[in-house]
Amino acid sequence: MVMQTPVNPELQLAGAYVRDTGCHIFLTGKAGTGKTTFLHSLKTDSPKRLVVTAPTGVAAINAGGVTLHSFFQLPFGPFLPGSEATHSQYRFSREKVDIIKNLDLLVIDEISMVRADLLDGVDSVLRRYRRREQPFGGVQLLMIGDLYQLPPVVRDEDWQLLSDYYATPYFFGSQALQQSELITIELKHIYRQADGHFINLLNQVRNARVDPAAMDELNARHIPGFEPDAGEGYITLCTHNRNADAINDARLAAITGKTHTFKAEIDGDFPEHTYPTAGSLELKKGAQVMFVRNDLSPEKRYFNGKIGTITDISSKHIRIRCPEDAALIEVEPITWDNIEYKLNRETQEISENKIGEFKQYPLRLAWAVTIHKSQGLTFDRAIIDAQAAFAHGQVYVALSRCRTLDGIVLSTPLSTRAIKTDAAVRQFSQQGRETPPTPEQLEAARIQYQQRLLLECFDFGRLRRHLRRLVSLLFGNASVVHFSGIDDLGALQRQTEVDISSVGDKFGRQLQGLFSSAGLPSADPAILERIAKASAYFQEKLAAGPARLIPELTIDTDNQALLKKINQARRLALQSIQEKLAAVGSCADGFSPAVYFRAVSGAETERAPQKKKTEKAAVTYRESDIAHADLFQRLKNWRSRKAGESGVPAFQVMHQKPLVQIAVHLPDTLDAMKQIRGIGPQLAKRYGEELVAMVADYRRQHNIETVTLPDPPPQEAKRQAPPSSRDGGTRQVSLELFEKGATLDQIAETRGLAVSTIEGHMAHHVETGTVAVERLVPSAEKRRVIQAAFDQAGAASLRTVKEIMGEATSYAELKFVQAHLKFLSADGDNRQSAASAGPIGDRTPADES
Structure with missing residues (x-):
């Protein structure tokens, strides 16, 4: 990642943590330490797919991103932990879901203004569409800002609700964040101010620990009745909008001459609350203005916050003289873009898509501006009216906008009451300063990051759960669902568990044994050899089993609500299969986190081809x-x-x-x-x-040319009745599950019944001749021995026969043979046939129809 010169070790450290680890990062520092510069560099150079967000519209435009509320579709009211179900009503477009699934890094600028509950709302959305078990769905967070500047806005009525869940409204109070490791990196080199003495004064204000000598020195800048000369470029910083507007309106009205109005050209989607300057800009010759954008030309004639005076103006041009410049600046309209994020399905990259633009002269009236809107700007001269400061950090923001102490004029003296810093902020910041990350910690984080990704790659737990859910829905509703395309779904589940899930568990333990705390897995030959072999093995097993068969599964039921559940379970199972195929495939020739992420996210967002629906016969005949x-x-x-x-x-x-x-x-x-x-x-x-x-x-x-179908059977009432309401319905459900390949244990688990109950159901079906006893007691010798025991015991109880047989024979086997004997005794012909064929009979499964 390209960093500025001279070398800034904290910025280099931040770049490495972003690039090579999955740690959440809080990048902070005093005003003027290069946080904004780092963000712009990151957008250009980061290998990760990222989205840049900010808490307000103007901050988002300035950062080249979108607002948190708009991207995550969060309401503006309080977000209470546990209310995720309420907020899930906000539906996301397929495009937005795909972007979230592909997201590697979420950047939040001006984090000091983000409330803890808003961050938990973000966590809720990310978990919903990604990995529910991980904070923020496994997405890395980079939070940029200075907690000593502007705080989050919390109304009293909101805090009454939130205080039951949060100790502080600041972002670090987030419950999701407290479940994660947070790396704090504080930038120390200040680029805005060069005077060490002035920097020391600002630090005392920042920490709300201003000693009397410092307070006296600051208040020495109070000049009663100060009126700057025209063209000196002083701007007044106010605590409230109404004060700033009143000053600008009065000063503009006092200038004689024609008012020129410049209307912004707005194309597409660009909401008014995000305008970077006035949509209708009223200016006069002699007006003091401030640039609100950096000059993108090679000359770099102006920067965001530079102040000057209009010397020439017409409907077609504006010329400005700045105090420190000899040459006039001729200003041209500039375009700001409003963006949304899009996913390129070919490259799986997240890209910016312009949805609107705002074209206007990059100016605003600048006799006054609010402290809030001055955040991020740099002034040479400022009149500060901060006595009415109402928020933590306002005085610090105002003073730190200026390059020098001599450039500050206080309209009223400062008091210790106006210099406020939140105690929770001081404590949190102190903890960060006391435990700065070291190079050793960075290397350990890199290693742990790769190890975690490899274990995740070969973990088939999600596939196991989704396949189990699908099988449970199909087997558990066998009386109303018919499925085909897979000969034995139960066998597929068992084979997937044996060949893939269980082997994956074992391989994960082997990897953990190979991992070393001293080296990156991607540079370890032994690990690379093992994962290459594992990649080939799992690709083959997935392709031959679930990846081949699950897409062929077809489902038929008249219960639309149930069909929706089953299709959802099938979709999740298919998605898990595709993800794991992509994940293990990415390790075939080595391991790279970037390659792994691209593979997995590509599988997550690849839309399965829509199969053309064919209309099946609407009536099921008997x-x-x-x-x-x-x-x-x-x-x-x-x-x-x-x-x-x-x-x-x-x-x-x-x-x-x-x-x-x-x-x-x-x-x-x-x-x-x-x-x-x-x-x-x-x-x-x-x-x-x-x-x-x-x-x-x-x-x-039979010379049948035309087929005449019978009248539809009167099935609707039967379909609506629950299985338990029909004669033998619950036994029938067990039978249908058994016929579809489920074991008795699986049937019991699926139906939530005891295994002994299912054994009773199957004994009934053996007694009625529906199920051959050979399918439940396969050993002919065991059947013969059990029958002999029943002959010996006569009319004695089942327990007596069990005592004769001993521990080698289960009660279930005794029940099944007993039921078969009842079946034979119910029909003399069958009894005679059975006697001639042997003790139990020689029926095979192929004889069952």
Whole structure:
């Protein structure tokens, strides 16, 4: 980062902390120490994507940024911690959300005027759209300002609300900031004043500890009845707007001659409260004016705060003479830009976009100005009327605007009562001065920063949570939701946990073992080798598993509120997958925080391509609606055959509901097949042509040209009723989850029920013949032994059989075999068939339909 010469160690330190760490920084210093210069340099040279903000419109324009309130869409009233839900009603555009997600660094200028609750409001927004668990969503803060200058505005009625949450209204009272490490860097070299004695006087005023000798010396600048000569360039600094306006209006009216009015040219969006000078500027020859902008030309003829007198004026030109210059300055209109921030989707860079401009002569009447508006300006001569100072730091701001003590005239003597400094500010500032950051701390911060980013890179916790949420919603609402595209969602979740999340946890622990407090990870060959291998491994596992399958998931339900929840969960899961693919991919050839940030933010804002929606058949028919029973049986036989060939249960080939819809709609083209509910892209690709051929053959055999659909079944009342209100509804929900691949433990967790309850549900389905006992007790030998125990115990209780079997057999296995025996005994034919086939029977999952 380019710094000014001679070398300023504090500015260099600040630049390094901004560039190479994620620490929050408070850059402070007395008036004239170069804070504004640092900000402008940062905007030009920073490698991080940043947004510059300020608490007021004028300050934002001067800093080349936007206001905090407008960027974060925060109300102007108090922000109470815990009220995030109320403020979340303010909806952000997709563009604004993308900028927030790409943000590396938030700069807040004039931080002394930012209240603690406003900073917590910023924290709330950043957490909402980024990392909820981290203060400010993981965004680095650079706060620039001098707490000894103008304080935040807090009305009494606001403080009555805020005082329950905050010990001080200043920014450092922010609850979010107190959860973070804050690095305070104080700039010490003063560029504005060169007189060491005057600087010492200002320091005493700044700290509100003015000794009697210093007070006498300052008040020696009180000159009763002082009236400067015309052209000397004195400006009066007032505490209130009305006083400054009255002086300027009176002095302008006292000048004889024509008034010239210059209207600003305003294009686009440029709100009046942000005007850098008057929209309608009234001037006369002989008027004292102040420049409100630095001269951008190579000549640098004027600067912000320079004072002069108009010597020649017309509708087309203004010429000004300044006391220290021999040549006249011919002023031309200057353009100020009002910007908003935009995201370049190709480069993932945050850029400034001009939304409005204000073109006007960079002048204002300058016989008087408020102390507040003088902040950041430099004067050679000033008359200071600060006896009515009402805010902490006002007297210091007024005095420190001047280059020399001799350039100050006090209109009234100063009193110790007018020199105010907040006790909390003194204490906070003293702590910062006592613990300045050292080079060793900077190097440690650099190392910790890279270590944190690497651990974050290989942490798959968010993916784990989002995938678990998606699976829970689908399995927990199986009675009203049909999904397809993934053969076994439960298996995908388990595989992702084993191959990705758990391995990521283990790798994170390995990295921590490799980390050293003495070196940067990006320069450690052992770490670079390990993360390159990990990058290849995780990219492969993500691409082959969730990244390939989750996009193919299709969901069908008539419950729109539930569908919205599921789609949101699916979107978050996809986003997590994309983020982790990008993150681990960025480490393939080494590690760089800049490359890592670009990769992750690019994945976060990349919009998934919008799939063209196809209208699925609106009505879901039941088995009783089938008029072509022969075709339905062929379809079921085909499914059993496919299941046998693959060695999987029949439901993993296709659920029965889509088979019913095929048997009713008779789709004889692939496009028509894709319209069937439950036939997603993967099923259509895998089995579509076979199914179309079967249906087309059936239609030819029966000369079916036109398909007449049955009347829609009366399902609406059934859909509206909760599952528990239907006969066996809760057992049915457990069955449908089981058929979709969920284990009994997963079903219990999803439904919030005890595992023993789910075991009871499944025992019921075994007893009714719905579920084969082999699927719950796979070992034929164990089933035989359990049946023998039941034969031995006769009508004895389950506990007696458990005592016979011992600890090697669970109660659940006993229940399932007992239920199967009841199923067999309910039908003599089945009992006889079972006896000839063996103790338990030899049914396979492929026999289930």
